[in-house]
Amino acid sequence: MLWRSTTNVSQGHVNATLLAFANTKAQTIRQWVEIFYWLQDKRPGDSCRGVTVEYLAEHKVPVVLIERRMEEVVSSEIPDxxxxxxxxxxxxxxxxxxxxxxxxxxxxxxxxxxxxxxxxxxxxxxxxxxxxxxxxxxxxxxxxxxxxxxxxxxxxxxxxxxxxxxxxxxxxxxxxxxxxxxxxxxxxxxxxxxxxxxxxxxxxxxxxxxxxxxxxxxxxxxxxxxxxxxxxxxxxxxxxxxxxxxxxxxxxxxxxxxxxxxxxxxxxxxxxxxxxxxxxxxxxxxxxxxxxxxxxxxxxxxxxxxxxxxxxxxxxxxx
Incomplete structure (x- = not known):
């Protein structure tokens, strides 16, 4: 869900997504955020470069905010x-x-x-x-x-x-x-x-x-x-x-x-x-x-x- 939500934001389907995970450990979400920014650091030209993700610690359940910060929208061809x-x-x-x-x-x-x-x-x-x-x-x-x-x-x-x-x-x-x-x-x-x-x-x-x-x-x-x-x-x-x-x-x-x-x-x-x-x-x-x-x-x-x-x-x- 996290990766697909990120691609949806990068493609401009939505400008932002807020996801809450009632049955997922907070550490799992934090580690996913780390993996995401590791990718941006290693591959700065990747299609998700205009997307930011943020773990929101103030909630009772793990919550992550995914936002598009660039005007550029990534296109993805649907193959035959x-x-x-x-x-x-x-x-x-x-x-x-x-x-x-x-x-x-x-x-x-x-x-x-x-x-x-x-x-x-x-x-x-x-x-x-x-x-x-x-x-x-x-x-x-x-x-x-x-x-x-x-x-x-x-x-x-x-x-x-x-x-x-x-x-x-x-x-x-x-x-x-x-x-x-x-x-x-x-x-x-x-x-x-x-x-x-x-x-x-x-x-x-x-x-x-x-x-x-x-x-x-x-x-x-x-x-x-x-x-x-x-x-x-x-x-x-x-x-x-x-x-x-x-x-x-x-x-x-x-x-x-x-x-x-x-x-x-x-x-x-x-x-x-x-x-x-x-x-x-x-x-x-x-x-x-x-x-x-x-x-x-x-x-x-x-x-x-x-x-x-x-x-x-x-x-x-x-x-």
Missing amino acids: SNTSKVIKQHTQAWVKRILVELGICPFTKTTKMSGQGLMDLGISPGSIAYHSSFAKVDQICFLMADTWEAISDMIAAGPSGKEGVSSILLAAPDFDDDFDLWSGPIFAMLEAGVLAASAEKEVGIVCFHPKYATPDGSSWPGFGHMHSVPRLKTWLLEDEPSCPLSDEEIAAGGAWQRRTPHATINVLRADQLSAAEGRRKSIHLYSENIRKLVGGNGIGSEKLQEDLDRERSIHLSES
Whole structure:
């Protein structure tokens, strides 16, 4: 609600909005205000630059005032419905190729459902919810609004049953060419938002991008990223002491597990993520995945790039 209200003000739908939160902790709202101004500081050209937010401490419940202080009104194009369908096809084609057919994720058996194989741990399979955000790179507030609305819908739907949602894949194609922005500030904001909302027991957020790069281990990349090259190398050597792969090949093997047709936010239920981590043997799984993708008898980066490019170019008429 906070992010969407902010975008509504920036677009001139209203000049100001006053929001009261009877069932939300004051600290959550204060932290959201901090995240908002962190964005304005890091991205002064963002579409919400003409908006101010203020936490009003004098009320009995948390209240925030959102106001537009500039005459400039931000426009946001509404894409044709077919555009969303095409983006969904791109993502589904990738899910089928990488997660299902290659078995990179052992708990995703179809393009429609995830969480299979965990019933004995109390986790029922649920639908994969495909979403698209057409926020521009200078409209991060819009991306946040789209993402948190999708998360809210997932939590409201529950994890299983006819309407249940197991996970989200939200693609944002306008961010395809800026991996540093996607993996850095945007995922830092998402992580901060999850912590501010005390939602870490509800959801986990994972980073995917067409130009994904495996962390080199020199610094902490934040939650939601592939394990670092040094850790992956250690696991490979434990699994296969004579492993012939170089650090560059290992980095590629890690990256190809996260390279989607478009910049993508993957949201998983925290209990499902915990159960999956407990069930799978990380050393063997990641080692096997890397060998499948770039090992001596693996697919190879050239073919993987060809497949990704093909998925990115799928048209609606090809369905």
